[in-house]
Amino acid sequence: MRPLPEPSAQSLRLLFLFIFVMGVAPSPALTAGCPHGCVCDDQLLVVQCAGQELTRFPNDLPLATRQLIISNNRIGDLPPLQLNYLSDLVYLDCSNNSLTEISESTFGNLRKLAYLDLSFNTLLQIEDRTFGPLASLVMLRLTDNPGLGEIHSDAFSENVALQVLDVSRNNLTTLNISGLIALPALRSLGLSGNPWKCDCDTEDLCLWMNKLEGITADQSQKICYSPPELAGQRLSEVGMQLRADCHHGLGYWDYLFFIAIGFVIFSAGTVLRLTVAPGAEI
Structure with missing residues (x-):
């Protein structure tokens, strides 16, 4: 696999331009009713609810909303029934909530x-197909969830x-890259x-990172935390070592296991033959 280039500032500007253009494309105006504590822009179809000490997802959001910003609140749940009415939504910032x-x-x-953006929350795990319905998703930020230790x-x-994925500063010890x-x-x-x-559970990730040097700007921070003999080394530097360590030949206990399995199969066959009447088909 050829290395993936790090996105340039120009490409990121184009991404946000794309989101902005989608946000100002012709669409029904926002309804007159704007949720309490929020500011609604009818022209840009933006609902801004950041920093309002909200503990719940805002009610009665305009159905034409294209950009929704609910960052810097204390919201503990995203209710699917309310959120999925916003079928025209292209930009959602849920950062720094609960x-x-x-x-x-x-x-x-x-x-x-x-x-x-789901950064700076208290997510614990990301389940199977969590983002499956998001067919147009280009950028996903999942950083700074200190309890996030598992991503399916x-x-x-x-x-x-998807072009940009950031899972930095979480509690991940392994990551299946399939x-x-x-x-x-x-x-x-x-x-x-x-x-x-x-x-061995991180071997594929390390080998992949070896092929993707330069993909992000913080290479020096992607380091092994454990075991002690590898602590401080870059993920991309230990891939080949893990491949050698994780694919060695059969050990003593492996041979004993195969011998035991063979003995059980042989014994079962012998008992079966002794218990079947002479001339009967097995």
């Missing part, structure tokens, strides 16, 4: 969503438009600041 979980149903009808291998497998390898548009992958455990 979100603990999300699921496939959370974003079930947001097929136009291009930008999603198929969490992003259907996000074929779903990431298949993403045709991926250009940037942020992994720094996680307590990576460089063992």
Whole structure:
């Protein structure tokens, strides 16, 4: 696999221009009723609710909303029933809240969503197909969730438009990359600041990172946290060592296991033959 280039400032500007253009494209105006504590822009179809000490997802959001910003609040849940009415949403910033979980149903009808920020929350895990419905997702930020220790291998497998994924500064020790390898548009992958455990479970990630040197700007931060003999080394530097350590020949206990299995099969066959009447078909 050829190295994926780090996105340039120009490409990121184009991404946000794309989101902005989608936001100002002809669409029904926002309704006159704007949620309490929020500011609504009828021309840009933006609902701004940042920093309002909200503890719940805002009610009665205009259905024509294209950009929703609810960052810097204390919201603990994204209710699918309310969120999925916003089928024209292209930009959603939920950063710096108290979100603990999300699921496939959370974003079930947001097929136009291009930008999603879930950073600085309290997420614990990302389940199978969590982002599956987001067919247009281009940028996803999942940074700074200190309890996030598990991301399912198929969490992003259907996000074929995804270009920028950042899972930095979480509590990840391993990451199954099978779903990431298949993403045709991926250009940037942020992994720094996680307590990576460089063992056989992380071998594929380390080997992949060896091919992707330069993909992000914080290479020096993507280091092994354990075991002690590898602590401080870059993920990309230990891949070949792990391959050698994790694919050695059969050990003493492996041979004993095969011998025991063979003995059991032989004994079962012998007993069966002794218990079947002479001349009977086995």
